[in-house]
Amino acid sequence: AQSVTQLGSHVSVSEGALVLLRCNYSSSVPPYLFWYVQYPNQGLQLLLKYTSAATLVKGINGFEAEFKKSETSFHLTKPSAHMSDAAEYFCAVTRSYNTDKLIFGTGTRLQVFP
Amino acid sequence: DAGVIQSPRHEVTEMGQEVTLRCKPISGHDYLFWYRQTMMRGLELLIYFNNNVPIDDSGMPEDRFSAKMPNASFSTLKIQPSEPRDSAVYFCASSVLRDQPQHFGDGTRLSIL
Numbered sequence: 001a002q003s004v005t006q007l008g009s010h011v012s013v014s015e016g017a018l019v020l021l022r023c024n025y026s027s028s029v030p031p032y033l034f035w036y037v038q039y040p041n042q043g044l045q046l047l048l049k050y051t052s053a054a055t056l057v058k059g060i061n062g063f064e065a066e067f068k069k070s071e072t073s074f075h076l077t078k079p080s081a082h083m084s085d086a087a088e089y090f091c092a093v094t095r096s097y098n099t100d101k102l103i104f105g106t107g108t109r110l111q112v113f114p
Numbered sequence: 115d116a117g118v119i120q121s122p123r124h125e126v127t128e129m130g131q132e133v134t135l136r137c138k139p140i141s142g143h144d145y146l147f148w149y150r151q152t153m154m155r156g157l158e159l160l161i162y163f164n165n166n167v168p169i170d171d172s173g174m175p176e177d178r179f180s181a182k183m184p185n186a187s188f189s190t191l192k193i194q195p196s197e198p199r200d201s202a203v204y205f206c207a208s209s210v211l212r213d214q215p216q217h218f219g220d221g222t223r224l225s226i227l
Contacts, residue, residue, distance in 0.1 A: 034215065043118070043205055043218030044157075090157065101147070101170060102216065104157045 002027045002093045006105035014113050019063075019078040021108045023091035026072065033074045034092040034102065035065055044090060050074060061085070086112045116140070118219035120206050126225045132194040135222045137206030138187055147216060148181055148191050149205040157205075163189065196226045 007022040025031055032051050036044040048059025055067045065076045074091060091105040119138040127133060139146045147162040161171040166183045174181070178197070183189040193200055203223050207216040 036218075041220070043207070043220050044216075045218070046215040049215055101159050101162060106156045 002031060002095060002103045004033075004091045004093045004103060004105040006089075006091050006108050008108055009106065010109045010111065012111040012113060013081045015083055016080050019076070019081045019085065019110065021076040021089050021091075021110065023065075023074045023076065023105060024072050025074060025091075025093045027093060027095065029095050031093045031095065033065075033067060034094075035059065035063070035074075035076050036090045036092060036104075037061075038088045038090065038107075040087075047076070047089075081110075081112045083112050083114065086110055118206055118208050118217050120204075120219035120222050122222060123220065124223045124225075126227065127196060128227050129197055130195045131226075132192065133196045133200075133224060133226075135191040135204050135206075135224070137189045137191070137219060139189070139206070139208030140217055141187065143208035143210050143217070144186075145209045145211070145216075146183060146189050147207040147209075148189070149207065150202045151205060151221070152202045160191070198226045200224065201226050 003026045005024045034049045035047040037047050038044045047063050048057045050057050050067045058064045063078045065074050067074050088107045088109045090107050092102045094102050121136045144165050148160040149157055150160055151157045160173045161181045162169055163183045179193055181191045203221045205218050205221045207218045209216045
């Protein structure tokens with residue numbers, strides 16, 4: 001079975017500071033991993049995905065995530081936060097073969113202060 | 115290209131009433147997913163379809179919930195009778211393949227009084 005754990009339901013950073021959102025996964029088979037972002041009153045949008053190619057994945061809006069098998073992690077980072085990054089972020093996992101439904105984490109709400 | 119379209123965006127109704135939520139997936143997407151999002155339970159997958167056929171409905175909470183996909187461009191999620199605990203935001207998503215990223219609609223905010 002697959003699962004993801006997002007550490008920290010709320011993260012606050014100052015504008016210009018590093019953003020680090022944590023995601024650890026559990027999977028009995030090689031996983032595919034995703035980060036989605038949700039802005040208020042909107043659906044989820046894909047930020048980036050890992051599908052067993054490069055371990056460092058670059059996404060939209062300057063975000064990137066690194067797949068670390070030894071740590072079963074897929075943390076999301078951005079070097080410099082912008083006010084427009086304030087949103088809720090979801091990590092999700094699925095199997096890389098016999099792919100089943102996406103399993104989402106509980107989400108991390110990012111606040112950015114001026 | 116149009117994204118996933120959901121209607122209505124907001125629905126307020128009294129308990130006991132029938133509620134129908136609608137979704138138009140992106141053209142060419144063979145997979146359609148229905149999710150429910152609440153503060154308490156987060157994002158839950160209710161059911162998903164492949165080529166209009168329901169594949170996994172294990173997330174459907176009760177028999178009061180039903181979903182159909184009569185053709186490739188339309189799906190409904192129905193709640194009958196509705197209860198206050200059904201209040202949530204319901205999202206529809208579609209994808210080209212099962213392991214490809216899902217594209218979400220903007221959701222239907224449902225309030226049952």
